[in-house]
Amino acid sequence: MPTSTAPATDRSPEHRPAGAPGSAPRAPFLARLRGRNLPVTAVLLAILAVLVLVPLVLIVWQSLTNAPPGEGASFTFEKITQAYGTSSILPLIRNSAEFAVGSTVVAFVIGTGLAYLTERTNVPFRRLAYGLILFPLVVPGTVTTTAWMLLLDKNVGLLNYLLTLVGVHQPIFSAYSMWSMIWMQGADRFALPFLLMAAAFRTLDPGLEEASAMSGASFPRTFRTVTLPVLRPAIVACLLILFVENLETFEVPGIIGIPAHIPVFATYVYLLSNNVPFDVNLASAVSLSYIAIALIAVWVYYRSIRQAERFAVVGGKNFRPDRLELHGARKWVTAGVMHLVLLVTVVLPLAMLVYLSLLSYYHTPAHGGVPPLSLASYRWVLDTPEVSSAFVTNAEVGIVSGLAAMLLAAVIAWVVVRTKAPGRRLIDGLAFAPIAIPGTVLGLALAAVYLAVPIGVYGTIWILVIAYVSKYVSYAVRATHSSLTQVDGSLEEAATAAGAGGFRVFRTVTLPLIAPGALVAFLYVVTLTFKALSLPIMLTSANATMLPVLTYNTIQAGNYSDVAALGVVTTVGLAVLTGISALVSRRFGVARISGAL
Amino acid sequence: MRTRLFVPLAGAAAAVVLLAAGCSSGGPSNAAAAKTVNSEFAALQAMPPAQAEQKLVQEATKEGSVNWYTVTQGDDANLLAQAFEKAYPGIKVNLTRSNEPGIANTFNTETRAHHYNVDVLDDDVSYMDQFHTSGLVANIPTFGIDVPAADRGEWWVVPDIQPAIISWNTNLVPNSQAPTNYQDLLNPKWKGKLVIDVSPDSTVQTLIASWGLPKATQWLTQLMNTQDPTILQSHTQIDQLMAAGKYAVCVECFAYDVVNLKDNDHAPLNYAVVNPTPTPTSPTVIAAHAPHPYAALLLLDWLASKPGAQDMAKFGMVTQTAGVNLGSSALNQIRDSSTLFLDTPDKVGSIAAEAQNLVNTLVAAKVAGSGS
Numbered sequence: 001m002p003t004s005t006a007p008a009t010d011r012s013p014e015h016r017p018a019g020a021p022g023s024a025p026r027a028p029f030l031a032r033l034r035g036r037n038l039p040v041t042a043v044l045l046a047i048l049a050v051l052v053l054v055p056l057v058l059i060v061w062q063s064l065t066n067a068p069p070g071e072g073a074s075f076t077f078e079k080i081t082q083a084y085g086t087s088s089i090l091p092l093i094r095n096s097a098e099f100a101v102g103s104t105v106v107a108f109v110i111g112t113g114l115a116y117l118t119e120r121t122n123v124p125f126r127r128l129a130y131g132l133i134l135f136p137l138v139v140p141g142t143v144t145t146t147a148w149m150l151l152l153d154k155n156v157g158l159l160n161y162l163l164t165l166v167g168v169h170q171p172i173f174s175a176y177s178m179w180s181m182i183w184m185q186g187a188d189r190f191a192l193p194f195l196l197m198a199a200a201f202r203t204l205d206p207g208l209e210e211a212s213a214m215s216g217a218s219f220p221r222t223f224r225t226v227t228l229p230v231l232r233p234a235i236v237a238c239l240l241i242l243f244v245e246n247l248e249t250f251e252v253p254g255i256i257g258i259p260a261h262i263p264v265f266a267t268y269v270y271l272l273s274n275n276v277p278f279d280v281n282l283a284s285a286v287s288l289s290y291i292a293i294a295l296i297a298v299w300v301y302y303r304s305i306r307q308a309e310r311f312a313v314v315g316g317k318n319f320r321p322d323r324l325e326l327h328g329a330r331k332w333v334t335a336g337v338m339h340l341v342l343l344v345t346v347v348l349p350l351a352m353l354v355y356l357s358l359l360s361y362y363h364t365p366a367h368g369g370v371p372p373l374s375l376a377s378y379r380w381v382l383d384t385p386e387v388s389s390a391f392v393t394n395a396e397v398g399i400v401s402g403l404a405a406m407l408l409a410a411v412i413a414w415v416v417v418r419t420k421a422p423g424r425r426l427i428d429g430l431a432f433a434p435i436a437i438p439g440t441v442l443g444l445a446l447a448a449v450y451l452a453v454p455i456g457v458y459g460t461i462w463i464l465v466i467a468y469v470s471k472y473v474s475y476a477v478r479a480t481h482s483s484l485t486q487v488d489g490s491l492e493e494a495a496t497a498a499g500a501g502g503f504r505v506f507r508t509v510t511l512p513l514i515a516p517g518a519l520v521a522f523l524y525v526v527t528l529t530f531k532a533l534s535l536p537i538m539l540t541s542a543n544a545t546m547l548p549v550l551t552y553n554t555i556q557a558g559n560y561s562d563v564a565a566l567g568v569v570t571t572v573g574l575a576v577l578t579g580i581s582a583l584v585s586r587r588f589g590v591a592r593i594s595g596a597l
Numbered sequence: 598m599r600t601r602l603f604v605p606l607a608g609a610a611a612a613v614v615l616l617a618a619g620c621s622s623g624g625p626s627n628a629a630a631a632k633t634v635n636s637e638f639a640a641l642q643a644m645p646p647a648q649a650e651q652k653l654v655q656e657a658t659k660e661g662s663v664n665w666y667t668v669t670q671g672d673d674a675n676l677l678a679q680a681f682e683k684a685y686p687g688i689k690v691n692l693t694r695s696n697e698p699g700i701a702n703t704f705n706t707e708t709r710a711h712h713y714n715v716d717v718l719d720d721d722v723s724y725m726d727q728f729h730t731s732g733l734v735a736n737i738p739t740f741g742i743d744v745p746a747a748d749r750g751e752w753w754v755v756p757d758i759q760p761a762i763i764s765w766n767t768n769l770v771p772n773s774q775a776p777t778n779y780q781d782l783l784n785p786k787w788k789g790k791l792v793i794d795v796s797p798d799s800t801v802q803t804l805i806a807s808w809g810l811p812k813a814t815q816w817l818t819q820l821m822n823t824q825d826p827t828i829l830q831s832h833t834q835i836d837q838l839m840a841a842g843k844y845a846v847c848v849e850c851f852a853y854d855v856v857n858l859k860d861n862d863h864a865p866l867n868y869a870v871v872n873p874t875p876t877p878t879s880p881t882v883i884a885a886h887a888p889h890p891y892a893a894l895l896l897l898d899w900l901a902s903k904p905g906a907q908d909m910a911k912f913g914m915v916t917q918t919a920g921v922n923l924g925s926s927a928l929n930q931i932r933d934s935s936t937l938f939l940d941t942p943d944k945v946g947s948i949a950a951e952a953q954n955l956v957n958t959l960v961a962a963k964v965a966g967s968g969s
Binding site: 153 | 670672675679692693694695696702705706707709710711712714827828829830831833834835836837838840841842843844858862864963
C-alpha cells in the first residue's frame with residue numbers, strides 16, 4: 001500500500017492541467033507559493049546547503065588547489081597526482097576495503113543470527129539476550145577496542161595467558177593484524193544489524209512461509225526460497241549501511257591499525273593532519289575517493305530504503321510470525337551457542353574493562369600472582385576537572401545537537417512526506433548524503449570553512465554542534481520519516497479543514513504524532529556524540545573537548561586503567577540513556593529504533 | 598526538479614567556498630603583531646623588576662585568561678594549570694592538549710588562517726624554531742625567570758626536561774644481558790623485541806651531534822630496517838606496555854615515567870642511562886599574536902620560577918631549576934648527570950632539520966604504511 005512518499009500521481013494538484021475542465025479557479029500567485037510551502041523549502045535548502053554542500057564543495061576545491069583557503073591558492077592537479085599518481089594509494093584502498101567488507105560480514109552474521117534466534121525461535125532467555133545485545137550500542141568504541149587489544153595481545157593478552165594455564169604455550173591470538181581489526185569492529189557493530197533484521201523478522205508475514213510449508217517444502221527450502229527473498233531489501237540496506245559505517249570508523253583503525261602499520265582512509269587523513277605543515281589539499285584529494293566509495297554505497301542504500309518505506313505502512317491485518325519450535329537438547333544447545341556468542345562478544349570485553357579499571361597499570365597475573373586492585377582510576381575520573389569538563393561539554397553538545405537535528409529532521413520529514421513542495425526529493429537526498437561523508441573528512445572541511453569564515457564558530461562548541469547536526473540529521477530524518485509515513489495524513493487535513501494554520505497544524509498535530517520517533521532520534525544522536533571519535537578528533541579545542549577525544553588521548557598516553565574506568569562510567573551513563581530509549585521503543589515498537597538507524 | 602535545483606545550490610555553495618577562500622587573507626602581518634607584543638614586553642623589561650612584576654600581574658589579571666596549547670601530558674598539564682590558577686586567582690588557564698606535532702600543527706593552521714587564539718605554546722624544538730624564523734613567536738623578558746641560563750633563550754624557555762633512557766622489562770630481559778648503549782640495540786637478538794616512539798627526534802639529534810650525520814643515519818637505518826621495532830605514538834603508552842611485558846626493550850623511554858612505574862608501582866622495569874643522554878625538551882614560547890600577552894608572560898614566568906618548578910617536581914615532572922628536589926633519588930641522579938644533551942633551540946640548530954628528515958624518512962613513513 002503506497003504511502004504519500006510515492007511519486008506524485010496525476011491526481012495531485014501540481015499535475016492537474018491549468019484551465020482544464022473541472023479544475024479549480026487559479027489562486028493568487030502568493031497564495032500558490034504559500035500553498036506549495038516554498039518559504040519552508042527555501043529555508044531548508046539553504047540550511048542543508050550550508051551543512052552539507054559547503055563542506056563537500058570545499059573538499060573538492062581544496063583537492064584542486066595548492067594552498068588552504070585564504071592563502072592565494074591556484075588551481076592545479078598536483079595534489080590529485082600526488083594522491084593517486086603513486087602506488088601508495090593501492091594498499092590504502094585494499095586495507096579500507098578488506099576492513100570494511102570483513103567487519104560488515106562479521107557484524108551481519110552475528111547480528112542476523114541473534115535476531116533470527118530471538119525473533120523466530122523459542123530459544124530460552126531471549127530477554128537476557130536482548131539486554132546484552134544492546135550493550136555494544138552504548139560502550140564507546142575506543143574503550144571496547146582497548147579491551148580487545150589487551151585481551152588479544154600476542155605477548156601480554158589475557159586470552160593467551162589463560163591458554164597457558166591449560167597447557168597452550170604458543171600464543172594463538174594477536175591484536176595487531178587485519179583479522180583482529182575485523183573481529184573487533186564486527187563484534188562492536190553487530191547491534192545495528194540485530195535491530196534492523198529483528199524488525200524485518202518481526203514484520204515478516206508468516207502466511208508466505210506457511211503456504212510454502214503447506215505445499216511440502218522443508219524448512220531450509222522455505223528459508224532459502226521464501227524467507228530470504230522477502231528479506232532481501234532489508235538485508236541489502238543493512239549490509240550497505242554497515243559497510244559505510246565501517247568504512248568511516250576511526251576507533252579500531254586508530255588504536256590498532258596505526259601501530260600495526262595498517263592504514264585505512266580514516267587514519268590516513270588523520271595522520272596527514274599530523275604533518276607540519278598540514279597539507280590540507282593532499283588530505284582533501286585523498287578524501288575524494290573515500291567520499292566517492294561511500295556515496296555510491298549510500299545512494300544504493302537510499303534507493304533500497306525508499307523502496308521499502310513506500311510499503312512500510314502498518315496494514316489492517318494484525319499478525320505475529322510463528323516461532324520455530326525447538327525441543328529438547330536442540331533447544332538448549334541453541335541457547336548455549338547464542339549465549340556463548342554473547343559471552344565472547346559482549347561480556348568478555350566488559351569484564352576486561354572492569355578488571356583493567358582496578359589495576360594501577362595493566363599486567364596479566366603471569367608474573368607475581370594476582371595483581372593488587374585499586375580504585376585510583378575511578379578517583380581519577382571523579383577528581384580530574386578535564387574529565388568532568390569533557391562530560392559536561394559532551395552533554396551540552398549532545399543535547400543541543402540532538403534537539404537541533406530532531407527539529408530539523410521533523411520539518412524535513414514533514415515537507416518530504418506531507419507536501420508536494422518542489423525540491424522535496426532534493427531535500428530528502430541532501431539530508432541523507434552526510435552519511436556518506438566520513439567523520440574525519442567532514443571535520444577537516446568544517447575546520448577549514450570556519451577558520452576561513454571568521455564568525456566566531458571555530459574553536460567553540462558550536463562548530464561541534466554544526467558538525468553533529470550535519471552528520472546525524474540523516475539518522476534523525478529516517479526516524480521521523482518512518483514515524484510520519486505510518487500515520488495517516490487525514491488528522492492534519494482535519495485540522496486544516498477546521499481552520500488551523502500550517503504552523504499550528506505542524507505544532508499541534510504533526511509533532512505529537514512523530515514525537516516517539518523524534519525522541520528515539522534525539523537520544524540516538526546524543527548517544528553517538530558520546531561514542532563516535534572520527535568527527536570530533538578533527539575539531540577538538542580547549543573549550544570543546546569531547547569525551548571520545550579525551551578517551552583517545554588517554555589511550556595514547558597509555559593510561560589504560562584510567563581509560564577503562566572512564567569507559568565503565570560512560571557506559572553506565574549511556575546505558576541509562578539507552579534504557580529510556582528502549583522504553584520508548586518498546587512502547588512504540590522496535591521498528592522506530594531501526595528506522596533511526 | 599532535482600537537477601534544476603541542485604545545480605544552483607551547488608553553485609551557491611561553491612560561491613560561499615570561494616568567498617571564504619578570499620575573505621581571510623587580509624590579516625595583520627606577523628612581523629607587525631610580533632613587534633607590538635615585543636615592544637610591550639620591552640617596556641616591561643625596562644622597568645625596575647618590582648614595578649614590572651606589579652604591572653605584569655595587574656595587566657594579566659585584567660586579561661583574565663590565558664590560552665595554553667601544550668604537549669605536556671594530560672594530568673600534568675591540568676595540575677600545572679590548577680596550581681597557576683591558585684597562585685593567581687582570577688586568571689583562567691584554557692588548555693588545549695595534544696601529542697607532538699598536533700599542537701604545532703594546530704597553531705600553524707590557525708595562524709595561517711589569521712585566527713589568533715594561542716598565547717603560550719610548546720612542542721618539539723624543530724617546529725618552534727620554524728615558528729621563530731617565521732616571526733610567529735615573541736621575545737621574552739628575562740625578569741622572574743629562575744631556570745638556569747642553559748634552559749632559556751631570547752624567545753624560549755624550557756621549564757621541564759625529559760631525560761630519555763634505554764629501558765627493559767626484567768621479566769623478559771635479565772639485567773646482565775640488557776643493552777646499555779645504542780650499538781647494543783643493533784644486536785640481532787633484539788630483532789622484533791624493540792619498541793620506539795614515532796618521533797625519536799631527540800635521540801637522533803643527540804646521535805648526530807655526538808657521532809655525526811653519516812654514522813647516525815647508518816645506525817637509524819639499521820635499527821629500523823633490520824631490527825624491525827614496533828613504532829608507537831606516545832612515550833607514556835610505550836612505558837605502560839613495557840611494564841605490562843609487551844615489549845622487551847625500549848629505545849627511548851622517559852626516565853620520570855620508568856622510575857615512577859619501577860619505584861612506586863613495582864613494575865618489572867630497569868634502565869640504563871646512556872652517554873650522551875638524549876633529553877627532549879618542549880621549548881615554551883609566547884605567540885607573536887597572543888590575545889593575552891601579559892597573562893601569557895605571567896604563566897611562562899611562573900612555569901620557569903622556583904614555585905612553578907616545585908609544583909612540577911610534586912607532579913613527577915623533571916625540572917633543572919636550582920635547589921628543587923624531584924622527590925626521587927634516582928631522578929635527582931639522572932637530572933644532575935653531566936651527560937644530558939638538551940635539544941634546546943640554541944644547541945640543535947641545523948641538526949633539528951637533519952634529524953627530522955631522517956625520522957620522517959625512516960620512522961614516520963613506516964607508520965603511514967609507505968615505508969620499507
